Amino acid sequence: MENLEKIEKYLKGELDDDDLWEFKKSLHNDPQLALEVEAMRDMDVLQSQSLKIDVMDKLQAIHARKNRAQRFLGLPVRNAVAAALLILATIGGGLLLTQQGRHNQQLFEQYYSLESGAFGLRSGNTTLEKSLEQGLQFYELGDYKSAISLFDLSPDNLMARLYKGISYMELGQFDKASNEFSVILSDNDNLFLDQARWYLALSYLKTGNIADAKSHLAVIASDRSVYKTRAQKLINELENK
Amino acid sequence: MQTYGDDQIIEGIRKADPIVLEFIYNNYFNAIRAIVKKQSRNNDDAWDVFQDTINYLIDIIQKEDKDFSLNEASFSTFFIGIGKRIWIDRLRKSGRYVLMKNVPDTDFSEPALTEVLDSQDVETNALLRIYRKHLDNLHPDCKYLITMLMNEKDGAFMAKKLQLKSTQVLYNKKRSCIKKLIRFVINDPEYINIKQHGKSREN
Numbered sequence: 001m002e003n004l005e006k007i008e009k010y011l012k013g014e015l016d017d018d019d020l021w022e023f024k025k026s027l028h029n030d031p032q033l034a035l036e037v038e039a040m041r042d043m044d045v046l047q048s049q050s051l052k053i054d055v056m057d058k059l060q061a062i063h064a065r066k067n068r069a070q071r072f073l074g075l076p077v078r079n080a081v082a083a084a085l086l087i088l089a090t091i092g093g094g095l096l097l098t099q100q101g102r103h104n105q106q107l108f109e110q111y112y113s114l115e116s117g118a119f120g121l122r123s124g125n126t127t128l129e130k131s132l133e134q135g136l137q138f139y140e141l142g143d144y145k146s147a148i149s150l151f152d153l154s155p156d157n158l159m160a161r162l163y164k165g166i167s168y169m170e171l172g173q174f175d176k177a178s179n180e181f182s183v184i185l186s187d188n189d190n191l192f193l194d195q196a197r198w199y200l201a202l203s204y205l206k207t208g209n210i211a212d213a214k215s216h217l218a219v220i221a222s223d224r225s226v227y228k229t230r231a232q233k234l235i236n237e238l239e240n241k
Numbered sequence: 242m243q244t245y246g247d248d249q250i251i252e253g254i255r256k257a258d259p260i261v262l263e264f265i266y267n268n269y270f271n272a273i274r275a276i277v278k279k280q281s282r283n284n285d286d287a288w289d290v291f292q293d294t295i296n297y298l299i300d301i302i303q304k305e306d307k308d309f310s311l312n313e314a315s316f317s318t319f320f321i322g323i324g325k326r327i328w329i330d331r332l333r334k335s336g337r338y339v340l341m342k343n344v345p346d347t348d349f350s351e352p353a354l355t356e357v358l359d360s361q362d363v364e365t366n367a368l369l370r371i372y373r374k375h376l377d378n379l380h381p382d383c384k385y386l387i388t389m390l391m392n393e394k395d396g397a398f399m400a401k402k403l404q405l406k407s408t409q410v411l412y413n414k415k416r417s418c419i420k421k422l423i424r425f426v427i428n429d430p431e432y433i434n435i436k437q438h439g440k441s442r443e444n
Contacts, residue, residue, distance in 0.1 A: 172259020
């Protein structure tokens, strides 16, 4: 693909008359060039599709997780395990369908909000690793899958861990999110403890682990955290269900 | 297992709620796979059709904004109906439909696709999926650059963030990344099918 610059100018209408005439002639005679021009024009589909990209990323994560689980179930026992899972799902489903489950989901929706990546980007921190900075920008665009792959390059950076955890929450992978927040909490001396504990509590709430959610909320409520008031309110709502 | 009413599903799609999306996946991916399986053993085909079906639904929801409703149809009927037609469209574009429609019991007694689906939206969604797939195959730096510049991030700002000497260096890097992406795309069999089908429609 040798003509990229010319193709760009052609698509932007920036070729002068002579060049335009020659380019159109080449287009007519060169099917490969014509295909390249179309492919460049089609690249526009990547613009302004944030909802679709968000949905596709989340579904991709679900699809990958289900495929892994399916591969894990060996063929000879698969039917038996599937039947057992179906029974468990039916029993568990009945329980989850209770009013309690719905109430917890509503509380999650009410209290969960996305942490802005701008905090990291605008913090004036000039020593931010390049991959972390790029990850935060993908995060800001709602491309959580790409953000995670970049945060993975900074395993020792707790800011990357925090945003990776929230990205997992956005993708509906709450167990993975909890792992990230737990790593931050186990460090015990960093700037992200409050946020990590708050999002860990919300992850537990979302997955129905109310006891652990409450115990983390209690820690937040007893501290000077910015989440203190919200934690107190949420505990009250969980207890007055 | 949590269940959702049709309106909750639509609202969940609007918000890209991961729990609702998982519910849709659990309840409808196998139905789409069953339709596709009649003509294709390739699991990727079913996955592509499923994604395109969701994206087509998003097009409808976004066009009609808050007024969108399923009217008489249930979400299930609506979703599977769209999925089936998108699969027929894909078979047509790949030339496989001509071969398959004479085979009995293949559920092709559907109205013509053009009477039901907006073929431009179907094509745009397939293109979006193809470009995203190949974008994922690029080096993270390249993916980052193309994504940010497509979202109109300022070149000078980007050059600074990537610690590049100048905007010109950034644009050179961008060109090299775009070349790779375009090379992947124009060699993708589905992309070629879409383009060839477009030409035959024009002629």
